[in-house]
Amino acid sequence: MAPKKAAPSAEKVAKAVKGSVSRKVKKVRNNVHFFKPKTLMKRREPKYPRRSVESRQRMDKYRIIQCPVTTESAMKKIEEINTLVFLVDIKATKLNIKAAVKELYDVKCAKVNTLIRPDGKKKAYVHLTQDYDALDVANRIGII
Secondary structure (H helix, E strand, C coil): CCCCCCCHHHHHHHHHHHCCCCCCCCCCCCCCCCCCCCCCCCCCCCCCCCCCCCCCCCCCHHHHEEEECCCHHHHHHHHHCCEEEEEECCCCCHHHHHHHHHHHHCCCEEEEEEEECCCCCEEEEEEECCCCCHHHHHHHHCCC
8 A cells, every 4th residue: 555645734844854953044233223123104193183273373464564654754755656654563574564465455566675663663665566556555544
């Protein structure tokens, strides 16, 4: 009678027993720094929002432009060089001032110059484009 063929797992064991015993090879490290392995990074999925209400923008158009300046020199600028003069918030930028003037008075600004006065307030010279007349805008605001 012919010998029966052994089960596949038994053949593997027999092969392992017949072969030489191999030692685990230590990984050769060529660098003194150990880098943490890159593992799976999941996005945060909070169970509830950390803020109950969305924050609102603190610098709105009414806070940026505080009041128009009505001195004689400001009137001269309105009449001669098509420029409106405003006191503005100290943190307002030229772009903020330009946008606020456009929203409030429906005019287009060509250029905005700013300075900080000795009393600590910021003054803005808003030069209007040639399409708009500063005198008309000043009348509409109620400066003149």
